[in-house]
Amino acid sequence: MIHEVDEALRSLLSEEILGETGAEVVFEAPTREWVARRSGAPAVNVFLYDVREDLERRQQGLRTELDDRGRTVQLSEPPRWYSLSYLVTAWTKRPQDEHRLLSLLLAGLVGAGCLAPARLTGSLAELDLTVPLGVAHPPAGHRALADVWSALGGELKPSLDVVVTAPLIPIGRPVAPPVTDGMELRTLDRSSGPEATRRSERRRSRHQDAGRDARRDAGQDARRDAGQDARRDAPDGQPPAPRPGAAPMLGARRVRGPAAGGGSAVGGGSAPGAVRR
Numbered sequence: 001m002i003h004e005v006d007e008a009l010r011s012l013l014s015e016e017i018l019g020e021t022g023a024e025v026v027f028e029a030p031t032r033e034w035v036a037r038r039s040g041a042p043a044v045n046v047f048l049y050d051v052r053e054d055l056e057r058r059q060q061g062l063r064t065e066l067d068d069r070g071r072t073v074q075l076s077e078p079p080r081w082y083s084l085s086y087l088v089t090a091w092t093k094r095p096q097d098e099h100r101l102l103s104l105l106l107a108g109l110v111g112a113g114c115l116a117p118a119r120l121t122g123s124l125a126e127l128d129l130t131v132p133l134g135v136a137h138p139p140a141g142h143r144a145l146a147d148v149w150s151a152l153g154g155e156l157k158p159s160l161d162v163v164v165t166a167p168l169i170p171i172g173r174p175v176a177p178p179v180t181d182g183m184e185l186r187t188l189d190r191s192s193g194p195e196a197t198r199r200s201e202r203r204r205s206r207h208q209d210a211g212r213d214a215r216r217d218a219g220q221d222a223r224r225d226a227g228q229d230a231r232r233d234a235p236d237g238q239p240p241a242p243r244p245g246a247a248p249m250l251g252a253r254r255v256r257g258p259a260a261g262g263g264s265a266v267g268g269g270s271a272p273g274a275v276r277r
Contacts, residue, residue, distance in 0.1 A: 001123060001168045002048070005084055005131070008119040009046060009164070017108030018044065023090070023101060030089060031152050043091045044101065046162075049148050050085035054165055057081040074174050079127060079167035087148060088160040098158065105160060109135040115164065127167055134163045 006027055013025050023042040028034050030045045059078040067073045090101035115124075115131040124131060149156050 001082070001166055002051070002084065004120065004122045004124045005115070005164050005166050006046075006048075007121060008115045008124070008131070009086070009162075011119045012112060012115065013044060013046070013105070013108075016112075017105060018101075021101065021104070029152060030087075030091075030154055030157075032154055035091075035154065038091065040093055042097070042101065044105065045087075045089045045091060047087045047089075048084060049087050050083075052083050052085075054081040054083050057165075077170045079129070079169050081165050081167050084164045084166060086162040086164070087145065088162050089157055102158060102160060106135065109133065109160070109162060123169055124166065127169065129167050131167070132165050134165075136160055137163065 010025050010027075018025070021042060023044050025044050025046060027046050027048065029047055034045075058080060061078065062075045063078060064072055065074040065076065088105060090098040090105070092098050092101065112133060114133050117125070117128070120131065145159065145161060146156065
């Protein structure tokens with residue numbers, strides 16, 4: 001994330017603020033050695049000297065990431081925000097030119113207010129969050145620019161304190177897929193003495209049981225709907241016609257009579273193939 005903020009700052013300063021001044025933007029520490037190596041060309045030094053978390057922006061909870069099938073694949077924390085403090089100085093041959101550059105930088109950074117989304121890359125662009133930028137604010141208690149210059153070993157120089165507050169995505173925690181295999185339980189019965197008996201029992205997982213129950217309920221619903229349709233379509237006073245291939249209705253039996261044409265209905269007899277209830 002830090003290198004992405006560096007590139008966004010470089011783009012903002014070089015392309016939008018400094019323009020045709022020809023000043024080079026560098027991110028090296030302004031030590032005595034760096035000053036001795038300078039060629040004298042105009043330069044703007046942007047030195048990162050402090051990184052701290054902005055605790056007021058911290059959020060609690062976890063973010064759930066789902067795959068195409070709606071299953072949880074990863075849990076991650078909300079983005080954490082960090083304040084990146086830069087010491088911005090102008091370097092030329094004359095102090096008057098340095099002051100002009102500082103004035104130009106101050107006006108441009110105050111007018112920007114944040115890093116434009118078009119200048120963000122990598123994770124900062126993926127988050128699609130506003131990255132605020134503050135300049136020349138009163139330093140907090142933990143930041144003293146005089147101490148920074150003392151640590152660098154250089155002489156105190158006019159500078160701008162620029163703070164960029166950027167989000168960082170913590171590393172997510174992958175979630176294992178649901179267990180679908182059955183569970184095998186093995187027991188040993190020692191109550192019978194030396195001849196212990198081993199038993200093995202295999203149980204279905206609850207995912208398989210849920211799928212089996214769902215299929216069974218769907219089949220029952222389909223049969224119930226088919227019966228309701230048949231009763232609705234049948235004529236008044238008539239039982240519904242049996243479905244093709246369905247078993248005979250309960251409570252009915254077929255009388256086995258003589259061969260076709262050999263029976264008589266006289267004397268209480270029944271015709272061949274008649275149904276008696």
